[in-house]
Amino acid sequence: MHSLDLKKPDGRSLTLYSTRPISNAEGMSAPSPFQDPQGANPHLRWHPMRGEWVAYAAYRQNRTFQPPPEYNPLAPMKDPSNPTELPEGDYEVAVFDNRFPTLTGEAHDPPSLDVRTEPGNGKCEVVVFTQDPKAALAELPLARIELLLQVWADRTRRIASENPTIQYVLPFENRGAEVGVTLHHPHGQIYAYPFIPQVPARMLEQELQHYQQHGENLLVSMVRAEIATQERLLYEGEHAVAFVPPCARYPYEVWVTLKAPTPSFGALSDAARADLARALKTVLMKYEGLWQRPFPYLMAWYQAPTDGQEHPETQLHAVFWPPYRSKERLKYLAGTELAAGMFAMDVLPEATAAQLREVQVNVDA
Amino acid sequence: MHSLDLKKPDGRSLTLYSTRPISNAEGMSAPSPFQDPQGANPHLRWHPMRGEWVAYAAYRQNRTFQPPPEYNPLAPMKDPSNPTELPEGDYEVAVFDNRFPTLTGEAHDPPSLDVRTEPGNGKCEVVVFTQDPKAALAELPLARIELLLQVWADRTRRIASENPTIQYVLPFENRGAEVGVTLHHPHGQIYAYPFIPQVPARMLEQELQHYQQHGENLLVSMVRAEIATQERLLYEGEHAVAFVPPCARYPYEVWVTLKAPTPSFGALSDAARADLARALKTVLMKYEGLWQRPFPYLMAWYQAPTDGQEHPETQLHAVFWPPYRSKERLKYLAGTELAAGMFAMDVLPEATAAQLREVQVNVDA
Known part of the structure; x- marks a missing residue:
């Protein structure tokens, strides 16, 4: 497995993965539809009756970014005036920090309330399975699915080593409009928690x-x-x-x-x-x-x-x-x-x- | 609170509740859209990984009863050739056994599997809040809501005393097509469990x-x-x-x-x-x-x-x-x-x- 780490203009990380060396790695840079710093600051509140944490990331609902319906932020960027999340190149799988994270290592100063609160520490990543927006995980070759299993291993190891407070790393995929997905380019997510969730x-x-x-x-x-x-x-x-x-x-x-x-x-x-x-x-x-x-x-x-x-x-x-x-x-x-x-x-x-x-x-x- | 207990032709119980004496109680009988005995036999399987019971009531999906769209089984019966679940009369709230229960006191002989199984013991009741199919709980008078709180107390007491294995009685209402409700006559349900659910x-x-x-x-x-x-x-x-x-x-x-x-x-x-x-x-x-x-x-x-x-x-x-x-x-x-x-x-x-x-x-x- 080969990988290339890049940094987006708004400070988020992007890692490209491939089974072969990534050929145009030298001049590659990471685009972003967002230029301003992320500034996400979620917090956790303790649910005393259920004995579990609940995460609050209020800026997720208030995002002003309203892309046109044909815009696909997970497609490789063709036109710099219309930036996506990913560069062109011969990588196979890409992982980047969610711009609207429910949990982030930068969270700080949670509000003071009658229930216990904590910063919304953790990490939320997007995992893009292929450059083909019309594909499905079922259609990808076995070699790509093997690579994805390696990527999940690599993310687990890196997330935990970069942030030792992380206790649990959960990769998942929501697929289909029936489960609330609006972006149909094949992708999953990784949530990393500072506790073992319930x-x-x-x-x-x-x-x-x-x-x-x-x-x-x-x-x-x-x-x-x-x-x-x-x-x-x-x-x-x-x-x-x-x-x-x-x-x-x-x-x-x-x-x-x-x-x-x-x-x-x-x-x-x-x-x-x-x-x-x-x-x-x-x-x-x-x-x-x-x-x-x-x-x-x-x-x-x-x-x-x-x-x-x-x-x-x-x-x-x-x-x-x-x-x-x-x-x-x-x-x-x-x-x-x-x-x-x-x-x-x-x-x-x-x-x-x-x-x-x-x-x-x-x-x- | 006044109440009247009736038995449906298929063996299910019906109780009518009212703040006043029910005037035509003498000649009242309990209708049912179903004449044959219920014969429900759900079972429970233990989920070893989650440490919780799961209920299986396969006959729920296979029910052959396909009513016309305007048919309302929770309306008082006007025409004996088109029976509903409820009689005419001046009662206010009605409670009857669900014809397709997830749990029932009659469950027996669960299958033998590699996971632990038990009969699907318990009770599933339907609670009709009003005779008016177009009303909503929000529109009912305070006296009716007070009565409903009394009915929930009465059901809890009766369910537990009739079946001493019951450990937990949970009244709830699913309201709206968005949560999967297809029958919009105001009603709730009661589930009674032979264990305290998770x-x-x-x-x-x-x-x-x-x-x-x-x-x-x-x-x-x-x-x-x-x-x-x-x-x-x-x-x-x-x-x-x-x-x-x-x-x-x-x-x-x-x-x-x-x-x-x-x-x-x-x-x-x-x-x-x-x-x-x-x-x-x-x-x-x-x-x-x-x-x-x-x-x-x-x-x-x-x-x-x-x-x-x-x-x-x-x-x-x-x-x-x-x-x-x-x-x-x-x-x-x-x-x-x-x-x-x-x-x-x-x-x-x-x-x-x-x-x-x-x-x-x-x-x-």
């Missing part, structure tokens, strides 16, 4: 308890059961698997992970990474094939916290949450899901697994 | 910790601070308050509660109930007035578990989560909210409180 914290508790009781990583145990059962399995390679979990909270929920204990992106061997890319692409292609149309989802990658501890109890894995409960109907989160935290499913995981198993895909490159 | 369980933990440290109910402390600050306060009566919490996770989030320790609906004095109805109606009218159009929301009521224990640490309160982040834009829950559990707000609670404070309402009856 969902992965709860997961780590469960994993640690299992590890202490059984001496094995919980998800590795679940994977073994899925392989034995086969019923919900969508992919099994030498290293990686994909399946609909028996406890799916969303119709068409899928998990992608490794068979062997692997706490984070940084722990992937070359062979495991290649197989994980194939598992991921298989799932993405099955999704696209299911209804023969672009398939929206939230894809999140859980990994070990960057808290300086060993985490043999936890396992790198992706979770896909699609918003549809059937071809024509969205699943809305309502009373029992949001207010109680008990998800109600009107379709069995075995039924959605059967549908996804039937979708034939050919992952050749 | 969100109230977490809340109880936080509340108990505060109570043990400070000898006071956490929300009562927060209310005192809100009254002192005034900034986010929307209503203050002798007994009840409504305010935008300083830690709001949704724009226009509002909490409605009591000043004095009150663990549940059953603990409300007549005076406190009357004032709570006024606080609730004030919030509802401010919502309707904000953009001069019907305002969608999820309203959930938290109260003490029905686990036979005293819960001085907890406080009855309503939480409103509206789906809009501004007049024209929905708030989508995406990566950081769903995958991490850290909510990101682009509007400050003080700003939405100021908007709601400005909406003048006249709650005279």
Whole structure:
């Protein structure tokens, strides 16, 4: 993997990644649609009743930048009078600081309130998967998906080493208008938190308890059961698997992970990474094939916290949450899901697994 | 409060409630659009990674009943050849068993899987607020809202006494197409769980910790601070308050509660109930007035578990989560909210409180 670090005129960082040396690296500079310093200053407030942090970044709603509908800030810049976020060049993946971060290392002086407050310390990055605005992650070659897995490892390592207060790095992709996405150029985001957020914290508790009781990583145990059962399995390679979990909270929920204990992106061997890319692409292609149309989802990658501890109890894995409960109907989160935290499913995981198993895909490159 | 218990032909219960005696109670029978026995058999699966139960009620998606668009099952039945869920009569509020329950006391024989399973024990009720299909909770008289608070107390008591395995009773209302509602006749739901679900369980933990440290109910402390600050306060009566919490996770989030320790609906004095109805109606009218159009929301009521224990640490309160982040834009829950559990707000609670404070309402009856 090759990379090139650049700095935008407004002070934000840009890193270009490629499997080959980036040829025109010498004269390359980082553009920005924004010339003035960023000045983002989010803060956190403690929610005493829920025991969790909430982030406030009020300038996000007030941004005055109103681009024309055809303007794509993630496309390589062709015309300096109409700057985008990315330069022209033969890089493959690009990562830059979000101009409107929910969390940033520069946050300072939170307001004083009746609830505890903290600066909105952390980092929010945009990860551009390809220069092609019309592509989808499912259409990218395996080599690009492998590169992306390496990029996520590199970002995790760099974010944590540049800001030692970071405890958790979460890469995710929101895809499709149905989940609120307005910019359809293939891209994801990375959020880095100065604490372990509630969902992965709860997961780590469960994993640690299992590890202490059984001496094995919980998800590795679940994977073994899925392989034995086969019923919900969508992919099994030498290293990686994909399946609909028996406890799916969303119709068409899928998990992608490794068979062997692997706490984070940084722990992937070359062979495991290649197989994980194939598992991921298989799932993405099955999704696209299911209804023969672009398939929206939230894809999140859980990994070990960057808290300086060993985490043999936890396992790198992706979770896909699609918003549809059937071809024509969205699943809305309502009373029992949001207010109680008990998800109600009107379709069995075995039924959605059967549908996804039937979708034939050919992952050749 | 007067009530009348009836049984539907398919075995489901119906209770009619009124502030006055129900005049035609003698000859009244409970209709149902469904004549065959319900036969619902949901099950629960344990989610080992999240440490929570997920409910599966596969028959909910497969229901064959496809009513015409003008058909309103919550309207009083006028024509026996086109049965609805409710009879004609001078009752005010009606409660009946959901025909498609996510949880039911009749659940049995869950499937055997690699994750723990249990029958989908519990109860799902529909609560009809008025006979007028065009009304809204905000438009109902204070006396009706007081009655509704009494009904919620009565349902909590009855559900828990009829099924001693019930641990938590949660009344809520999903309102508006934006939150997935297709049936616009004013109504809410009650979910009763055989365990304390994750969100109230977490809340109880936080509340108990505060109570043990400070000898006071956490929300009562927060209310005192809100009254002192005034900034986010929307209503203050002798007994009840409504305010935008300083830690709001949704724009226009509002909490409605009591000043004095009150663990549940059953603990409300007549005076406190009357004032709570006024606080609730004030919030509802401010919502309707904000953009001069019907305002969608999820309203959930938290109260003490029905686990036979005293819960001085907890406080009855309503939480409103509206789906809009501004007049024209929905708030989508995406990566950081769903995958991490850290909510990101682009509007400050003080700003939405100021908007709601400005909406003048006249709650005279």
